Amino acid sequence: MAAPSILFGKDIPGENLLVRGARVLDPGADVDGVMDVRIDAGTIAELGARLDPNAHRVVDGEGLVLAPAFVDPHVHLRTPGREDEETIASGTQAAAAGGYCAILAMPNTDPVVDSAAVLGSLVEAAASDAEIPVGFLAAISKGLEGTELTEMGALAEAGAAGFTDDGEPVATPGLMRRALQYGAVSGRPLALHCEETTLSRSGQMHEGAVSAELGFAGYPSVAESLMVERDLSLAAYEGRPVHLLHLSARESVEALRAARTAGVGATAEVTPHHLCLTDDALRSLDPNLKMNPPVRSTDDRAALLEGLRDGTIQAVATDHAPHARHEKDVPFEAAPFGVTGLETAFAALYTYLVEPGLLRLEALLQRMSAGPAAAYGLPVPRIAVGERANLVLLDTRAGWRVDEGVFRSRSANSWLLGRHLTGKVRMTVAAGRTVFEA
Amino acid sequence: MAEIRVMRDDLLPPPSLERRHLLSIADLTRADVERLLGTARNFSRSLEREMKKLPTLRGRLVVNVFFESSTRTSSSFELAAKRLSADTMSIKASGSAVDKGESLKDTALTLGAYDPDIIVIRHPQIGGAHLVAGVTGAHVVNAGDGKHQHPTQALLDLYTLQEEFGRLEGLHVAIVGDVLHSRVARSLVQALDLVGARTTLVGPPTLLPRGIEAMGCATSTEIGTIAAADVVYVLRMQRERMLEGANYVPSLREYSERWGVTPERLRPGQKVMHPGPMNRGVEIDARVADATDALIETQVRAGLVTRMAVLYDLLTSGPVGVKAAALTEVA
Numbered sequence: 001m002a003a004p005s006i007l008f009g010k011d012i013p014g015e016n017l018l019v020r021g022a023r024v025l026d027p028g029a030d031v032d033g034v035m036d037v038r039i040d041a042g043t044i045a046e047l048g049a050r051l052d053p054n055a056h057r058v059v060d061g062e063g064l065v066l067a068p069a070f071v072d073p074h075v076h077l078r079t080p081g082r083e084d085e086e087t088i089a090s091g092t093q094a095a096a097a098g099g100y101c102a103i104l105a106m107p108n109t110d111p112v113v114d115s116a117a118v119l120g121s122l123v124e125a126a127a128s129d130a131e132i133p134v135g136f137l138a139a140i141s142k143g144l145e146g147t148e149l150t151e152m153g154a155l156a157e158a159g160a161a162g163f164t165d166d167g168e169p170v171a172t173p174g175l176m177r178r179a180l181q182y183g184a185v186s187g188r189p190l191a192l193h194c195e196e197t198t199l200s201r202s203g204q205m206h207e208g209a210v211s212a213e214l215g216f217a218g219y220p221s222v223a224e225s226l227m228v229e230r231d232l233s234l235a236a237y238e239g240r241p242v243h244l245l246h247l248s249a250r251e252s253v254e255a256l257r258a259a260r261t262a263g264v265g266a267t268a269e270v271t272p273h274h275l276c277l278t279d280d281a282l283r284s285l286d287p288n289l290k291m292n293p294p295v296r297s298t299d300d301r302a303a304l305l306e307g308l309r310d311g312t313i314q315a316v317a318t319d320h321a322p323h324a325r326h327e328k329d330v331p332f333e334a335a336p337f338g339v340t341g342l343e344t345a346f347a348a349l350y351t352y353l354v355e356p357g358l359l360r361l362e363a364l365l366q367r368m369s370a371g372p373a374a375a376y377g378l379p380v381p382r383i384a385v386g387e388r389a390n391l392v393l394l395d396t397r398a399g400w401r402v403d404e405g406v407f408r409s410r411s412a413n414s415w416l417l418g419r420h421l422t423g424k425v426r427m428t429v430a431a432g433r434t435v436f437e438a
Numbered sequence: 439m440a441e442i443r444v445m446r447d448d449l450l451p452p453p454s455l456e457r458r459h460l461l462s463i464a465d466l467t468r469a470d471v472e473r474l475l476g477t478a479r480n481f482s483r484s485l486e487r488e489m490k491k492l493p494t495l496r497g498r499l500v501v502n503v504f505f506e507s508s509t510r511t512s513s514s515f516e517l518a519a520k521r522l523s524a525d526t527m528s529i530k531a532s533g534s535a536v537d538k539g540e541s542l543k544d545t546a547l548t549l550g551a552y553d554p555d556i557i558v559i560r561h562p563q564i565g566g567a568h569l570v571a572g573v574t575g576a577h578v579v580n581a582g583d584g585k586h587q588h589p590t591q592a593l594l595d596l597y598t599l600q601e602e603f604g605r606l607e608g609l610h611v612a613i614v615g616d617v618l619h620s621r622v623a624r625s626l627v628q629a630l631d632l633v634g635a636r637t638t639l640v641g642p643p644t645l646l647p648r649g650i651e652a653m654g655c656a657t658s659t660e661i662g663t664i665a666a667a668d669v670v671y672v673l674r675m676q677r678e679r680m681l682e683g684a685n686y687v688p689s690l691r692e693y694s695e696r697w698g699v700t701p702e703r704l705r706p707g708q709k710v711m712h713p714g715p716m717n718r719g720v721e722i723d724a725r726v727a728d729a730t731d732a733l734i735e736t737q738v739r740a741g742l743v744t745r746m747a748v749l750y751d752l753l754t755s756g757p758v759g760v761k762a763a764a765l766t767e768v769a
Binding site: 283356 | 441442445446448449450451464541542543561563564565566568569583584585586587621624647648649650651652653
């Protein structure tokens with residue numbers, strides 16, 4: 001268990017609940033079998049066959065999978081500043097609907113989360129608004145400007161879950177090194193958006209045959225991998241761990257694998273869209289396929305999947321990036337980068353990776369829960385007696401259509417609109433209470 | 439464990455739009471191109487008569503919306519619609535609600551409320567015409583969207599080549615210049631590939647997009663390769679698209695010395711094309727531009743009949759032969 005007070009939410013007593021007859025599947029706890037799970041006051045009290053409900057509410061789990069709930073290490077809650085796109089309340093409700101029991105919010109808001117005062121206001125708001133526990137990352141540099149370090153010590157005391165300039169790279173190696181050195185006092189991880197902006201420039205999509213055909217300025221793989229290599233070199237030199245955000249390129253995965261083999265304490269995440277899509281999809285010119293980093297070639301997609309399978313990449317992260325409708329209802333070139341993902345992540349990955357036999361369900365569940373939790377030192381959701389109940393009940397046979405009306409998020413800029421997916425979240429239990437049921 | 443080969447089919451764009459538009463050469467088949475060129479040839483004959491106006495599209499409304507400056511494209515679309523007796527309306531970005539910050543979607547919805555049969559749109563951003571096609575009931579013609587496509591330019595170029603050489607199959611066209619920023623080059627490469635002609639793109643390494651060979655063309659940075667082609671197609675060096683300090687070429691002087699199309703670099707009698715407007719002395723030597731082997735004015739004339747064919751084709755379902763009788767009626 002990590003130190004307390006980096007996840008914040010409503011303080012509500014845990015529930016009494018009995019989940020009856022589900023396939024209970026926790027790869028980390030070596031649990032896989034049909035059984036009942038009893039929860040007393042929010043804590044897992046007993047696993048076994050035909051448990052006595054003891055006046056608890058009973059949920060029928062027959063034919064369903066009960067797994068540790070998901071943890072999303074990369075969410076944009078757009079608060080403060082763009083509450084029309086997302087709020088702590090709407091974002092955490094969307095997360096609950098997606099099967100998450102904890103999420104981490106990025107600091108590139110307006111104002112930026114770069115002072116204990118801004119962070120404090122978010123922590124306070126989370127206590128009344130957050131449907132599930134939420135953690136807040138703070139900026140590495142003041143105003144994300146890449147010139148001056150934030151007060152990392154004070155921010156850590158105020159509850160920062162980690163530090164990142166996400167959306168922007170830490171452009172100069174000098175400041176990156178200082179962040180690694182000084183960041184040690186915070187005891188919290190550094191999360192890095194790796195992009196050499198003099199190479200990505202005005203790039204709209206992956207540089208390759210499709211960008212050449214469509215006429216878009218290309219955002220080449222090397223714009224990411226060069227920065228990944230720089231940051232891994234600095235991390236190795238300083239002997240400090242780093243977490244790499246939203247990897248997209250084969251070369252980045254290869255650099256990470258080599259660094260980990262050499263003993264660098266680096267972790268990484270990958271998004272559902274980078275695992276499911278290639279740049280061929282962009283021929284539709286749909287602005288909901290515009291994201292940073294961009295989806296890349298079949299080769300890159302295969303390397304990301306291989307990295308996720310072999311553990312080079314530990315976490316699936318949605319990079320849930322809500323945008324107002326009028327900002328995406330423009331020609332592709334004018335649209336902002338980013339897509340939503342909290343409410344579709346499991347179903348998308350189940351449909352496009354698990355069903356076709358590209359990834360085992362057990363591996364997906366691990367990478368959506370224990371993997372990201374461990375990368376940030378958050379409590380790892382476990383299905384074991386004595387653990388706080390953080391559970392997701394999944395229907396892996398149910399199909400559904402992704403329509404705007406289904407979203408609890410305030411924004412609907414999903415790359416999956418109109419698609420049919422398999423796999424539905426039936427119930428989410430976070431911090432001992434039911435936060436979603438369908 | 440299974441292996442990844444391709445992205446799942448249902449994540450690819452749907453094969454065709456429900457309503458007929460001309461957004462990209464990529465949406466056309468060879469039969470479409472041949473039908474359009476045939477229609478253009480018929481219109482070209484009708485324009486030789488004293489009375490040049492045809493009643494074909496009487497009562498139809500063609501709206502031209504140009505968010506970028508244009509002389510030949512906007513004037514030829516307007517004249518094409520008038521020659522076919524359609525009502526026309528032209529809107530330019532400056533002096534319209536766009537100046538007041540109206541979004542492209544709202545502009546399209548506003549114009550759509552007049553029930554136009556066709557909207558012809560030029561927009562500086564890739565996907566501008568696609569967006570309009572998605573929100574109005576009109577047939578949409580892409581008259582240029584950013585660096586993406588300019589399909590009627592490619593069609594008029596094919597028409598010009600066909601008239602000059604009597605064939606398209608097997609022709610070799612060298613396209614010279616700033617391919618990276620050129621929607622003309624992208625559309626033309628696709629169009630030439632569609633009709634069985636061959637293309638070589640020639641220019642500085644920084645202005646040849648990485649991976650463009652996948653469109654079915656060869657590339658070369660050596661200006662000498664143009665001599666092997668049947669036709670040299672010179673692209674405008676788009677100074678206005680060059681980002682400050684982007685360093686695509688060190689200077690225009692060095693560009694024109696190494697890649698400028700001069701008489702010395704051409705075979706005697708080799709044909710030359712240019713989409714206009716030209717920068718004489720930069721990408722094309724004035725002697726080349728004015729020589730009799732230049733097909734540049736032919737391209738402009740081809741623009742009119744090709745655009746007449748496009749407007750006609752979108753508003754009628756069959757090939758022009760079926761309705762050929764209409765051509766003999768004079769308004």
